[in-house]
Amino acid sequence: MSDISYPVMDSAADKLTTATGKKLSDLTLENVLAGTVTAADFSITREALLLQAEVARLASRRTLAENFERASELVGVPNETIFEIYELLRPGRAASADVLKERARHMRSVYGANRIATFLEEAAAAYERRSLFRRRY
Amino acid sequence: MSDQNSKPPLPNRWQRFNQWDKRPLRLDRFAREDAKNGFAATNSPADPKPSLKISQGKVVQLDGVAEADFDLIDEFIARHHIDLSVAPEAMALDARDFARSLVDINIPRSELTRLAKGMTPAKLAEVMGHLSTVELMFAQTKLRARRTPANQAHVTNAKDDPLQLAADSATAVALGFDEIETTMRVASNGWANALGCVVGAAVGRGGVLFQCSIEEAEELTIGMAGFTSYAETVSVYGTEGSFIDGDDTPWSKAFLTTAYAARGIKARCTSGGGSELLMGYHDAHSILYLEARCLCLQRGMGVQGTQNGGIDGAPLTYSVPGGGREIFAENVMAALLDLECASGNDTRASSSEIRVGAKIMPALVSGTDFICSGFGSILSYDNSFAASLFNGEEIEDFLALQRDFVVEGGLTPLTEDRALDVRRRAVDAVAAVMEELGLAQPRDDQKASVVFASGSLETDTFSAGEVVAISRKIKDSGITATDVIKALHKRGFVEEARNLLSMLRLRVAGDHLQTAAIIRDGRILSAINDPNDYAGPGTGYRISEERWREISQMRDSIGRSDVFGLGARPHDGNSAYALIPAGSAALGRDEKEVVIGLSPAWGIDIHETTAGHKLSDVLDALISGIENAGGTYRVVRVRHTADTSFLGLTAARLSGSGYGIGIQAKGTAVIHQKDRYPHMNVELFSMAPITSLDHYHRLGANAARFAAGENPEPVLVAYNGEALLAKHHVKTALLFAAETGATDPSALPEELRLERHT
Known part of the structure; x- marks a missing residue:
């Protein structure tokens, strides 16, 4: 499959960069103090999640790998959008399956989030079948 | 007539039931098995056949x-x-x-x-x-995912006091916990709680994972700011009714776990037997079957692990017949599904200390990824999740269990110096951060009160309103973990700054997102690089010699040097008289005489009984008892044996009356008669630790009365049932070894003359 070895922190230190393009070796106390490394550098990246998905899959953990792959699509998605989607997925929040399907289209077109979109469409169908699109408050 | 009337009427109940009614166990409720109403641990008729x-x-x-x-x-x-x-x-x-x-x-x-x-x-x-x-x-x-078992602590307090959270987090780290979970009494205090815990957890060693249990959006936001590194609040349920009542669906929860991964935060779900029953949607299924649904669901969601095994439902599940086994079966099922398992034991499931101790044993002995998904490292009243199975009061009990059964429970004994060191350091560090970031100016007396306090009732610290203001300020001014690192460094807490930075660095590569990840010595340990390879004796996780030294160090353990050391001999050379050897002991002629046979080490290596009586006082009591009853005495030192029976028989055979007293330096004494079999003594005081000087006095008197041909009432030492052997046997064994060491099989009994110092 690949030469990926764990921990990725050690094996892929050269390959991985932070959200602002710095190397892992740049994440030193000195750089934090100097302000050249900021809070934004300490978030996970799409690439790291895909590497972790690979590690999980090699360890026969398919579902964990799929979760990391879905997560890789949310790295660039703002918190507010994530909470909107979470809210829509709760029972009775969306008025119809169309609302979820529309959100799926949006995630696909704006963020290229195909796995997330498929996941939302799957939820829409399940909710429809189980009559979840009803008012709760 | 009047005598009969004054007697109380006979009870109509065996009185043992009255006593049972008063035991803590009776505060627990026990539920009848009733599958139709959800009260079946396993095998409900409504459970489907597998297909x-x-x-x-x-x-x-x-x-x-x-x-x-x-x-x-x-x-x-x-x-x-x-x-x-x-x-x-x-x-x-x-x-x-x-x-x-x-x-x-x-x-x-x-x-x-x-x-x-x-x-x-x-x-x-x-x-x-x-x-x-x-x-x-x-x-x-x-089946455990990670080879090395670990443990998780609850760190909370009733005041949401960030100073105490820092001190208690540092204490939890020093005790060896690999994860710390906090929550608060006032929801808006989440940010202050996070700051207190994250700074405290950076004291001593880096690498402790931290979570702040709060509403999902807030939890994710606090995580984004770099304060937290894991979450376990993603609850799932085994019936659709419970799920929807809980305002979620499998998809909404799965999406949430994906969101945590997308922010580099380790996540595990929560499920546990009894939750559906509590929520009123059990569908008449057994508790175990519903949990099987929860766990299959979690694996499907792609979460790396679970916190299960009763959890909040544990007291209810434990009330059902077979509940203890069911709860542990939940943990095993999680491991079988290849999930990290934090095996519950985070709720006080019983008022009986025996049921509490028993409940922890399956997980502790077999080892789970986290023995407790929240061991109350603070006092039970400070636990904002409600009391855990084990709490701050009982940490040493848990340490004793690890030591007794040679099992890895993830905790390490803490010395008094170390506890104060880390607590002081943590409070100073978080106070410095608060000052640097303009959040508060903790006073010295406030800080000191927290350092020494066992719980929040003892602290003089921020008011509730001040904490709310601190928390709001952290949130509103957008303070992140990198600001905390800078503040720590500026005030000289360089090691803590580095430790906190190492936690931030983790999330860039995400290695801690893999199954069952913890951080030890700056290195990730997970099911990937520390997989459980147990395959029978000699394989899998074994306690190393170094680790065993840590586990086996119980506070106040005693050894030979404590019993025979300088400090342990307060009565040495402090006797009212000297015992002067006066040649070989001869057979007595006095028919009123009682011979007192002292043991080989009496007054030489040993100077007090296990009850703490000075040996000269004990001898005085025996002598005064003999003389008061009209007898005479002679003292000999027996040197060929240290056994009480033989001491007594040797003394009796030297006695003119045929009666003698044998006494060991640790206080065990016997009255013997010369014609008896060695172990058929006349009277025995076997409970030296609770034998008083008055008892010895009466023993002496009885020996004299036997010598005079009377049949006195035996002297009884009242015993209240306490665990005397657990309390005294370490010392007893060491003392007795000194006695046997001083014996000389060929030495004859020696006459002793008492020479009063006055």
């Missing part, structure tokens, strides 16, 4: 339910959990055969988890049903 149908690469029937009738949970399990490539093979296995393979050291974990991924909830519940508690424990030893 699975696959058609055209799709599950079309699951545990007797056709695809068209799938509820949300069935559908999610069918779509995401069931591994179609192994399902036909796995479902065809005989459940009992598979249960046997779980306890077969020749079948590796990987083969078992491979097959479990093709099993339905009903199948898994059926498999678990074949295992006894001891078999479950053995299976758990084999």
Whole structure:
């Protein structure tokens, strides 16, 4: 499959960069103090999640790998959008399956989030079948 | 007539029941088995038979339910959990055969988890049903995801005081916890709680994972700011009704776990027997079957692990017949599904200390990824989650269990110096950060009160309103963990700054997102690079010599030097008289005489009894008793034996009356008669630790009365049932070794003359 070895922190230190393009070796106390490394550098990246998905899959953990792959699509998605989607997925929040399907289209077109979109469409169908699109408050 | 009337009427009940009624156990309620109403640990008639149908690469029937009738949970399990490539093979296995393979050291974990991924909830519940508690424990030893067991602490307090949170977090780290979980009394205090804990957790060693349990959006935001590194608040349920009542669905929860991963935060779900029953949607299923659904769902969601085994429902599940076994079966099932398992034990499930201690044993002895998903490292009243199974009061009890059974519970004994050091350091560090970031100016007296306090009732610290203001300020001014690092460094807390930075660095690569990850010595340890490879004796996790030294160090352990050291001899050279050897002891002629036979080490190596009486006082008591009863005495030192019976018999055979007293320096004494068998003594004081000088006095008197041909009432030492042996036997054994060491088999009894110093 690949030469990926764990921990990725050690094996892929050269390959991985932070959200602002710095190397892992740049994440030193000195750089934090100097302000050249900021809070934004300490978030996970799409690439790291895909590497972790690979590690999980090699360890026969398919579902964990799929979760990391879905997560890789949310790295660039703002918190507010994530909470909107979470809210829509709760029972009775969306008025119809169309609302979820529309959100799926949006995630696909704006963020290229195909796995997330498929996941939302799957939820829409399940909710429809189980009559979840009803008012709760 | 009047005598009869004054007697109380006979009770109409065996009085033992009255005593049982008053025991703490009776505060627990015990539920009758009643499957129809959800009170069945396992095997409810309503539980389905395991079944699975696959058609055209799709599950079309699951545990007797056709695809068209799938509820949300069935559908999610069918779509995401069931591994179609192994399902036909796995479902065809005989459940009992598979249960046997779980306890077969020749079948590796990987083969078992491979097959479990093709099993339905009903199948898994059926498999678990074949295992006894001891078999479950053995299976758990084999199935745990991470080789090295660990433990998680609750760190909270009733005042949401960030100074105390810092001190208690540092204490928890020093005790060895690998994860710390906090929550608060006032929801808006989340940010202050996070700051207190994260700074405290950076004291001593880096690498402790931290979570702040709060509403999802807030939790994710606090995580984004770099304060937290894991979350375990993603609850799932085994019935659709409970799920929807809990305002979620499998998809909403799965999405949330994805969101945590997308922010580099380790996540585990929460489920646990009894939750559906509490929420009123049990569908008449057994607790174990419902948990099987929860766990299949979690695996399908792709979360790395679970916090399960009763959890909030543990007291309810524990009330049901077989509840203890069921709760542990939940943990084993999680491990079988290849999930990290934080095995509950985070709720005080009983008022009986015996039931509490027993409940921890399966997880502690077999080892889970986290023995407790929240050990109350603080006092029970400070626990904002409600009291845990074990709390701050009982940490040393837990340490004793680790030591007794040579098991890894993740904790390490703490010395008094170390506790104060880390607490002081943590309070100073968080106070410095607060000052640097303009959050507060903690006073010295406030800081000091927290350092020494066992719980928040003893602290003089921020008011509730001040904490709310601190928390709001952190949130509103957008303070992140990098600001905290800078503040720590600026004020000289360089090591703590580095430790906190190492936690931030983790999330860039995400290694801690893999199954069962913890951080030890700056290195990730997870099911990937520390996989459980147990395959029978000599394999898997073994306590190293170094680790054993830590575990076995119980506070105030005593050894020979403590019993015989300088400090332990307060009566040495402090006697009212000297015992002067006066040649070989001869047979006495005085018919009123009682010979007192002292043991070989009396007054030489040993100077007080286990009850703490000065030996000269004890001898005085015996002598005054003899003389008061009209007898005379002679003192000899027996040197060929240290055994009480033989001491007594030797003394009796030297005595003119035929009666003698044998006494060991630790205080055990006997009256003997010269014609008796060695072990058929006249009277025995075997409970030296509770024998008083008055008892010795009366023993002396009785010996004199026997010598005079009387038959006195025996002297009884009242015993209240306390664990005397646990309290005294270490010292007793060491003392007695000195006695046996001083014996000389060929030495004859020696006459002793008492020379008063006055």
